[in-house]
Amino acid sequence: MISLTHFLVVSACIFCIGLYAVLAKRNTIMILVGIELMINAAILNFVAFGKYDKINYGGQVFALFAIVLAAASVAVGLALILNVYRHFKTINPQDIHELKD
Amino acid sequence: MNVSIPHILDQIIASVPLFKPELVLIIGFIVCIFTALFFEKRWKNSTFIACMVTLAFSLYYLIDQMPNTGTGFSGMWLVDPLSTYARLVIICSTLIIAIFLQQRHSKKNNGDVYSILLAATLGMHVLSSTSNWLMAFIGIEMVSIASYILVGYFSQNKVQSEAAMKYVLFGSVCAAVMLYGLSLVYGLTGNLDFQSAMHLQGLMDAPKAIITLALLFIFVGIGFKLSFVPFHVWSPDVYQGAPTAITAFLSTIPKVGAIVLFARLYQSWTSTAFYFSELSTWFIIGVAIVTMLIGNLAALRQQDVKRMMAYSSIGHTGLLLMAVFAYQDAFSYLLFYIVAYVVMNLASFIFIDQIEQQTGSTSLLSYAGLGKKMPLLFTAFTLVAVSLIGIPPTVGFVAKLMVFTSTFSFFQSSGDTGVLVMLIVGALTSVISLFFYFKIPLYAFLRDTDQPVAVKKQISVLLCIAYTLTILVILFGIFPNWLMAYLSTSFS
16 A cells, blocks of 8 residues: 655655756756756655645646746746857856856 | 535626726736737737726726725635735736836737736736735746746846746746645645634644744745845846846736735734744745845845845835735735835836936946936935935835834734844844945046946926826925825724
8 A cells, every 4th residue: 555655755856856957057958857856756756745745726726827937937948048058158067157157 | 625516606607897907907907918918019009908998997897996895706816905005006016017018018019018017917917906825826827937937038148048947947936836835734734825813723733843934935935026135046037038028017017916825914913923923924034134134235246236236126125015014904004115115116127227228237337427417317216225224304214114113012012022123134234235335426426437428308208207206206205294194094
């Protein structure tokens, strides 16, 4: 029998993997993938908790909205990264540092 | 909640009147997309006109809605004086930003930027009139995505595209962390409305470790929009890289929505005393102190005016947090601070842009000797800077004075050392801010330059707006009662 705890452990693991991908920052696309993993961990949490919220289905509705918003922000992110690639010819965050103190 | 579908439909139809200003924005957004696609090439500025008409109609319905209060859409939409006035500020400043964009970026086919501006406005309206986490998250994401596009829209060089990329990556990570925190809070409480009794009860019963983690995660998302320390690192880069019109937008309007949400959140969490409310009180005091210190100290060594304004607005975020802390019930004072902040920042960014048009630079060194060539502009700019420091007789002084007195009376009643430290830091950083704001008149009036700058005499719509805002800064500073009386009658 799979209980709520299993879902929470899996989602915590996914969140940590996503956070690692963001903090390691080797490649901008990898950072976007990491962000997507973090959002999906939260969505998994929402759906798992939503099972116990039979009245309003708040968790499931939130999951649906989160999926749409994540897709929108990743689309914008990819467009902006493409724009950066045109100017810098690289998408490694460590090589992109025109702005600094 | 086993209610029949006709009942739900009736409820939705009944709550539509509360949603009129936003409906206008939605329709205007769609109209703007079409005009940008089909009419922009034949009639220039058609999208701009559509955007202005939309904003005007939205303003009309908002004023129409003024006396109303109530909730709609099964508690998701909340209309009260705080939300109405916050939306008034948002719409008025969006009007100014739209004119700013039209004056500066009308050469190419830039019609789409107005529809994105309207979408951002809609997001801010959602943020400022909800107490539901789902709506709050949608609002934050709407504002964020629209801002990413606005920063990247005009990007022609390396710096601008880099600013947009940094903004989108940092913003998406913060939103993702906040979403995870929200999912934890939802799991612990089973309710998404943060003002409901069930939500607060769930927070009280939850284990301390998880609730601390969830709180920190949620504050990551709000902190990104408000740009308080340690989530401020994006703002200097983005402010410097973005076109000045967009910087003016970023530094003012999104903060209004976010601070209103934060004030609601803080009010509902501290209304009853439990572990979570103590934690959030300590959090807000600590963050306000660090934000004021870092914002003002880092601004001291900036040579670029836009970057300096970025740090100055971080410092003002600290003061805004202090205002949220000091006025947990009296939202009218918080709104006074918001109005003062928006007026000052809009005026100073219009001045920065005017100077940039003449000299082609935003460096402080390039201001040398310009005071004699543009005396009126620099006098007005100096007045706005005086207001940003908080010296009488300006609106900045009145706003700061009210926050400090209220915090002091809070300290007298509670005797909390943290509050006293916050007060001292607030006063100290106001003195520090004197040194960097006064660099502007120092360079403009007292330093001379070798290379002559050709200054074109011109009277633009934008400058008229900026001078009007400067007059407002002085007027509200001498007669704060005009604004306060207006605000407090509707709150009582």
